[in-house]
Amino acid sequence: MEKFLEKYPGEIKELVLGSEGKKAVVAGQNTLPFHSFEGKTGQLKFALEVSDSEPTDWVPWLQEFYADVKSSPEAWAKKNAEVFGADLIFLSLNSMEKDVPAEEIAAGVKRVAEAVNVPVVVFGLGEKEKDAAVLPVVAKVCSGLNLLIGPVLKENHQEIATAALEHGHAIIAQISMDINLAKDLNIRLGKYFPLDRVVIDPLTCVAGYGLDYSYSTMERIRLSAVVYDDKTLQSPLIARVGKEAWKTKEAIQDAGKGIVWEAVTAFSLLLSGADIVTMRHPESLQRVKAMVS
Amino acid sequence: MPVKASDIQKMLPENGKKNCKECGVATCFAFAMKLVNAGITLDKCTYLSADVRLQLDDMLQPPIRQVFIGTGSRQVAIGEEEVMFRHQKTFFRAPGMALLIADGEDEESYSAKIAKIGWQFERLNKISRFDLVAISHTSTDGGKYLQLVQKVMAETDAGLILLATEPEVLLSAYEASKSRNPLVCVTDSNYAQVVPHLAKSAAVCASADGLDNLANLVGKLKEAGFANLVLDSSSGSLVELVRDQTTIHRAALLHKFRPFAFPTLFLAARVTADLEQQMLLAVAGVAKYAGIIVLDDISSENFQALLTVRQDIYTDPRVPPTVESKVYGFNEADESAAVLVTTNFALTYYAVAGEAENSKLPVFLLCQDTGGLCVLAAWSTGTFSPETIAEMVKKQAVAAKVTHKQLVIPGYVARIKGDLEEELPDWEILVGPREAVDLPKYLNELKKRRENVA
Numbered sequence: 001m002e003k004f005l006e007k008y009p010g011e012i013k014e015l016v017l018g019s020e021g022k023k024a025v026v027a028g029q030n031t032l033p034f035h036s037f038e039g040k041t042g043q044l045k046f047a048l049e050v051s052d053s054e055p056t057d058w059v060p061w062l063q064e065f066y067a068d069v070k071s072s073p074e075a076w077a078k079k080n081a082e083v084f085g086a087d088l089i090f091l092s093l094n095s096m097e098k099d100v101p102a103e104e105i106a107a108g109v110k111r112v113a114e115a116v117n118v119p120v121v122v123f124g125l126g127e128k129e130k131d132a133a134v135l136p137v138v139a140k141v142c143s144g145l146n147l148l149i150g151p152v153l154k155e156n157h158q159e160i161a162t163a164a165l166e167h168g169h170a171i172i173a174q175i176s177m178d179i180n181l182a183k184d185l186n187i188r189l190g191k192y193f194p195l196d197r198v199v200i201d202p203l204t205c206v207a208g209y210g211l212d213y214s215y216s217t218m219e220r221i222r223l224s225a226v227v228y229d230d231k232t233l234q235s236p237l238i239a240r241v242g243k244e245a246w247k248t249k250e251a252i253q254d255a256g257k258g259i260v261w262e263a264v265t266a267f268s269l270l271l272s273g274a275d276i277v278t279m280r281h282p283e284s285l286q287r288v289k290a291m292v293s
Numbered sequence: 294m295p296v297k298a299s300d301i302q303k304m305l306p307e308n309g310k311k312n313c314k315e316c317g318v319a320t321c322f323a324f325a326m327k328l329v330n331a332g333i334t335l336d337k338c339t340y341l342s343a344d345v346r347l348q349l350d351d352m353l354q355p356p357i358r359q360v361f362i363g364t365g366s367r368q369v370a371i372g373e374e375e376v377m378f379r380h381q382k383t384f385f386r387a388p389g390m391a392l393l394i395a396d397g398e399d400e401e402s403y404s405a406k407i408a409k410i411g412w413q414f415e416r417l418n419k420i421s422r423f424d425l426v427a428i429s430h431t432s433t434d435g436g437k438y439l440q441l442v443q444k445v446m447a448e449t450d451a452g453l454i455l456l457a458t459e460p461e462v463l464l465s466a467y468e469a470s471k472s473r474n475p476l477v478c479v480t481d482s483n484y485a486q487v488v489p490h491l492a493k494s495a496a497v498c499a500s501a502d503g504l505d506n507l508a509n510l511v512g513k514l515k516e517a518g519f520a521n522l523v524l525d526s527s528s529g530s531l532v533e534l535v536r537d538q539t540t541i542h543r544a545a546l547l548h549k550f551r552p553f554a555f556p557t558l559f560l561a562a563r564v565t566a567d568l569e570q571q572m573l574l575a576v577a578g579v580a581k582y583a584g585i586i587v588l589d590d591i592s593s594e595n596f597q598a599l600l601t602v603r604q605d606i607y608t609d610p611r612v613p614p615t616v617e618s619k620v621y622g623f624n625e626a627d628e629s630a631a632v633l634v635t636t637n638f639a640l641t642y643y644a645v646a647g648e649a650e651n652s653k654l655p656v657f658l659l660c661q662d663t664g665g666l667c668v669l670a671a672w673s674t675g676t677f678s679p680e681t682i683a684e685m686v687k688k689q690a691v692a693a694k695v696t697h698k699q700l701v702i703p704g705y706v707a708r709i710k711g712d713l714e715e716e717l718p719d720w721e722i723l724v725g726p727r728e729a730v731d732l733p734k735y736l737n738e739l740k741k742r743r744e745n746v747a
Contacts, residue, residue, distance in 0.1 A: 001504045004544045034577075037536040207598055208416060209643045210614075211605040215580075216380040223378065247647060250597075260572075260598045267573050268602055271535075271580045291531060291573045 005038040010229035012042055012275070013196040015170060015236055017088070018119030019145045024087055026199075027236040027275045032226060034271065034292075042236070044270060044292055046285050047121055047278040048086035049242045050076045052108050053095035059246055061255035062280055073108060074115040081118045084282035085289070088148075090121045090242075093134065097125065102134045106141035113145045121148040121278070123240075126174070132156040136163035143167035150174060151201060154185050161193045170197040172238060177203050177213050179220045179233070186232045198235045199276065206244045206265040214239065215272045222273035239269040242280035259284045267291060296352050301325035304349055306340040315339065328353055356546050358555050360521050360584070362389070362425065362476045362496050363452025369424045371523075371584035372556035377546060380610055386556075387607040388579055389424035390599070391454055391587040393562065396441045397431030403441070406590065410449045414597050417639070418617065421600040423451060425476075427560075427587045428466070430457035435465070442466045446473060454478065454498070454558075454587065460486035467491065476523060476558075476585075481510055488517055498523040498558050504540060508552040515552070523584060525558040531574060534559060535581050542582040556584030568592070572599055579603045613665030614639035620689050623649045623656040628696040630655035631736055633725060634682055635703055636663040636671050644729035652733035654740055657694060661685045668703045679709050683716035692719070697743070701725040701735075 014028035024045060031039025052073045055063065069076035073091065080086040091112055095105055113120045122138055124131035135149055136159055150172025152160045157173070164171045173189060175181035182200050189198055202217045218237055224230040245251060245265055251258030263284035266277040270292060279285045302309035302325040309321040316337040318324040327333040328349075335341065335349055359373035369389040376382045394406050413422045426445050430438045438457055445453065446469075453475035457463040460483045467477055471492065478498040479487055491497065497519050501507040507526045514522055526537040541557055544550035559578045561571040571588050572595040578586045579602055591599070608614060618637045622630070623646065635645050637660040649656040661681060663671035671677030686692075686700065698720045702713065704727035713722050726735050 001540055001544075004540045004548060004550070006543075034532055034535040035539070036532055205640070207605060208601040209647070210640050211602065212379070212608045212610065213640070215606065216378075216610060219378055220380055247651070249647070249650060250594075252650070254594070257594045257598075260594050263573065264576050264598045264602050267576050268580060268606075271577055287569050288573065291570055 008226045010226040012234050012236055017146055017148050022117045024119045033273055042275055045087040045276045046289055047088035047090040048080035048084055049090045049092060049278055049280050051092045051094045059252055073112050077112045077116045081116045088119050088121055089116055090278040092123050096130055096134055102137035105134055106138040109138050110142050113142060123150055126151050128153055128156045132159040135160045139163040139167045139169050157189055161189055165193055172199045172201045174201040177217045182221055183232050195235055199238045200235045201238045204239045204241055204244050206248060207261055215268055218273040236275035237273050238276040239274035240278045241266045242278050246280050263287045298325040298329045301328055304345055351551055356554060360496055360523055360556055364474050367450045367452060369452050383609040384607050387603050388583045389585045391425035391427045391585055392423045393427045393587050393589050395429045395431040396437045407448050410451055414600055425452045425454055427454035427456055430462055435462040438462050439465050442470055446470060458483055463487055464490050493518045496521040498525050500525040502527050511552040522555045523558050524555050527563055529563055534577055538581045538583055558585040559583040560587045562589050575599050576602050579606050615665040616642045616660055618660050618662035621658045624653055626655040626657050630657045630695055631739055632657045632691060632695060633701045634659040636661060636668055636677055638665050638667045641667050648729040648732040652736040654736050659685055668705045672706045679712035679716045682713060699723055
């Protein structure tokens with residue numbers, strides 16, 4: 001059956017996140033997802049989400065689940081990493097919605113990054129002006145902590161990526177479910193930012209709510225990078241599953257369904273090419289992690 | 294990749310240059326063309342040796358044969374896929390989901406599982422359920438196996454998969470159920486005792502340890518005259534599942550390796566007894582080409598999620614997904630409900646419907662038929678215009694559903710407000726947010742505004 005196996009020309013380089021003593025390696029593959037029978041597969045990382053201000057829009061089950069820690073981002077992050085086995089902390093900067101000063105937000109990020117023994121992903125609101133104002137300050141205050149910072153959009157990449165580069169962080173390039181938009185933004189970034197320090201976020205739709213779009217977008221990006229050796233797309237991929245899964249009708253109805261929806265979506269997207277998945281419930285994280293390890 | 298007419302022609306009499314016209318076609322090449330397009334049958338050429346005829350017959354089969362299991366309205370069709378990745382065209386035939394019942398289980402467990410075969414879940418106007426029942430022989434009593442098969446046949450018309458390996462046990466169940474066109478699983482060790490007793494038209498699953506053994510077993514079955522085959526390579530882990538399914542699919546589609554030109558079966562129990570893990574393995578099977586997925590058991594919420602993923606992966610990416618064009622109500626919509634209008638593009642609908650629900654306020658959502666185009670695309674092509682919106686509002690008698698006369702349009706088409714007011718002079722047209730995520734806030738403000746006026 002050897003004759004049916006394939007070798008591919010492209011590779012996704014390893015991306016190292018985190019500061020000394022708390023590093024994690026993402027990706028590093030030269031084959032398709034789970035194709036360890038014909039090449040080297042990349043390292044998959046599971047992130048649990050923490051909100052930097054007490055979340056108000058999370059479903060009641062999650063609020064109850066994190067009741068003991070949700071008012072302290074550091075305690076919450078520590079519990080996610082140490083008790084629940086998160087490989088990364090995904091820190092949502094929800095305090096930006098309340099227009100907290102950027103310096104204060106950045107100091108909070110630093111406290112979280114220093115409190116945990118795993119790398120931190122820092123994520124803004126996705127509003128181009130606010131993110132462009134706050135994320136560079138986070139990059140500066142957390143200089144050298146080797147965070148993964150995003151989202152970086154076509155409209156604000158200069159401000160955020162330049163600061164991330166200067167202070168030694170990796171970035172998340174966000175586009176809307178289209179391989180050509182991903183290519184376009186990476187080409188722009190590639191002029192001044194190393195593409196192996198860029199993670200692509202093509203947006204995530206969950207099971208029953210457009211998963212097929214996310215699935216095929218990720219699959220196409222990964223095929224272009226690995227099979228067709230498109231250098232502009234040789235970046236790891238992130239699927240932000242938690243937020244989307246926990247706002248579905250199913251998750252609002254029932255905590256158990258939320259866990260299942262989060263798990264099947266995360267696993268489907270790992271099969272299509274995601275290297276990092278972000279989740280909100282440790283139960284779904286553990287189920288998927290047990291499956292892939 | 295379909296077979297080329299020129300390759301067929303070369304195998305016809307005198308290298309395809311006989312051109313005797315006895316088949317009723319002007320030339321051998323024209324005959325070959327017709328064969329490729331299934332416009333004529335091989336027996337019209339009387340000069341083919343039995344050997345060549347078999348070879349041609351094989352070449353004319355699709356890269357992956359379509360196999361049917363079961364009968365009537367519950368018949369399951371699998372196979373005849375064309376691409377490695379869904380965006381290259383589409384995946385056509387969703388894998389059949391099978392629930393496993395063992396004759397070693399007790400009565401209570403039987404009944405619980407038979408009840409699960411009756412489960413039905415609806416999503417996007419499509420009903421999904423277990424397609425098949427797989428029956429394994431774990432007791433020491435062959436009679437018990439036959440009884441279980443008969444019980445399942447009496448209680449459901451779902452298709453059957455016979456997994457017993459002992460020849461006498463398997464054959465007696467086959468005899469009892471063959472009118473229902475079951476899938477009969479055959480291995481190297483029971484081949485000699487079982488296969489001679491099966492009808493050549495039977496659906497047969499070749500189960501072997503690994504791909505090489507599987508190819509050999511399929512070769513034997515094909516030689517014995519069986520054509521309705523299903524392949525089971527006994528994958529024992531997630532990576533083996535991906536490896537085996539990918540190799541079989543690739544060999545059939547890209548290398549025309551005929552022993553693998555059949556749909557596959559994946560038995561999750563070979564990997565693990567953990568039901569949570571079995572469900573995730575089934576997700577991998579859905580994504581990676583499995584034709585039938587057999588599960589030991591599953592909870593209701595896991596099954597719904599699995600069926601939902603299956604529906605997503607087998608959605609045709611060439612057709613924009615739509616929802617029915619009608620008025621949807623949320624949060625017990627009554628005569629005070631806000632009235633929103635948008636397109637029937639499914640992703641627009643999901644986004645708006647989700648946020649309408651999140652607002653916790655009563656809402657009527659009008660999804661106007663735009664052929665599945667999103668708001669801006671539909672506006673620019675004229676399928677979402679003041680005229681079409683007004684027509685929908687009138688046709689659906691929206692005015693009778695609510696006591697107010699306020700219609701909220703998507704922020705992206707703010708420019709049509711004036712024209713729409715002319716089309717619907719009784720209505721006040723309000724411009725809503727551009728993004729669905731801003732709806733809850735908007736709807737709450739709208740409610741407050743209305744209360745203040747009152």
